[in-house]
Amino acid sequence: MxxxxxxxxxxxxxxxxxxxxxxxxxxxxxxxxxxxxxxxxxxxxxxxxxxxxxxxxxxxxxxxxxxxxxxxxxxxxxxxxxxxxxxxxxxxxxxxxxxxxxxxxxxxxxxxxxxxxxxxxxxxxxxxxxxxxxxxxxxxxxxxxxxxxxxxxxxxxxxxxxxxxxxxxxxxxxxxFRAVKFDQIVAQLKDLCGRENIAADEDALAMLAEAGDGSVRDALSILDQAIASSDGRLNAESVRQLIGIAPSGALE
Structure with a gap:
């Protein structure tokens, strides 16, 4: 299938x-x-x-x-x-x-x-x-x-x-229709990762939700990419590399 x-x-x-x-x-x-x-x-x-x-x-x-x-x-x-x-x-x-x-x-x-x-x-x-x-x-x-x-x-x-x-x-x-709230998208991502048996760090999910910009569909599309590019666990660094977010403090 x-x-x-x-x-x-x-x-x-x-x-x-x-x-x-x-x-x-x-x-x-x-x-x-x-x-x-x-x-x-x-x-x-x-x-x-x-x-x-x-x-x-x-x-x-x-x-x-x-x-x-x-x-x-x-x-x-x-x-x-x-x-x-x-x-x-x-x-x-x-x-x-x-x-x-x-x-x-x-x-x-x-x-x-x-x-x-x-x-x-x-x-x-x-x-x-x-x-x-x-x-x-x-x-x-x-x-x-x-x-x-x-x-x-x-x-x-x-x-x-x-x-x-x-x-x-x-x-x-x-x-x-309203843009979906950040915490609601995080909760949805966490729930779906659980259903898919995907280990994911909280900060990685937060980055994915932020990248979704109020769109559940966009956040899930990025999550699909993150899962495909990960080595078995979603962490902040792997998500950061995928979506191009600068590390915290990099611009200070």
Whole structure:
């Protein structure tokens, strides 16, 4: 079996597993419990902090087959949940808006949204890098967002919400994701090293968390590199050499 990078291997599959975004996950869970989910969402913030991950978890929660209605935490084992997690759910369509950004692609999306889901409760469109969509394409999407079919949910993930037209933003619920706190990233790195049976010094983990700059994904990517370059234990010196941090006191 090929190696799976840590960020993918340990990607959260439930709202409770998402770190640093409790203000978002709590609100989404409450909305589901109260039957007050929206038909349009914008998830904005720094790269690698959980926007697309939360969109996928929300998609699982809305379509989870463990109940006859959306659930605040997806079961993770039903057909719908497992297919969404694997990226092959027919009723959850993920679109890279950086490369599918034109009016023709959005018109095709709009046409597909007219039809009911093949099996699941909702047909869900997750548009990553949504700020890359052209103005003409956004205009083509506007009518669908104004009067969405009852079976459709749009989720737009972006690092630049200011580039999304106000006419679109005003028709969606907007959730701003925060950079993950340093101590939360350290705790996550420590936990994953334990699961992977990797010995790691505290100061080495602190350096990795600092290098992540608020992004769990970036910190895990650097951790992958550090593990590959280590001799069996992560220490401050090996991490320092990897990421190019000057030793303490070197600049004094």
């Amino acid at each position: 090929s190696y799976q990078v840590l960020a993918r291997k340990y990607r959260p599959q439930k709202f409770s597993e998402v770190i640093g975004q409790e203000h978002v996950t709590r609100t989404l869970k409450n909305a589901i419990e109260q039957g007050r989910t929206a038909h349009g969402y914008i998830f904005s913030g720094h790269r690698g902090i959980g926007k697309t991950t939360v969109a996928r978890i929300l998609a699982m929660a809305l379509n989870c087959r463990s109940s006859d209605k959306p659930v605040p935490e997806p079961c993770g084992v039903c057909d719908s949940c497992t297919e969404i997690r694997a990226g092959n759910a027919v009723d959850v369509i993920e679109i890279d808006a950086a490369t599918n950004r034109g009016i023709d692609e959005i018109r095709e999306l709009r046409e597909g949204a007219r039809y009911r889901p093949a099996r699941d409760r909702f047909k869900i469109y997750i548009l990553d890098e949504a700020h890359q969509i052209t103005d003409a394409a956004f205009n083509a999407l506007l009518k669908t967002l104004e009067e969405p079919p009852a079976h459709v949910v749009f989720m737009l993930a972006t690092t630049a919400p200011e580039d999304i037209p106000q006419t679109i933003r005003s028709r969606c619920q907007h959730f701003s």
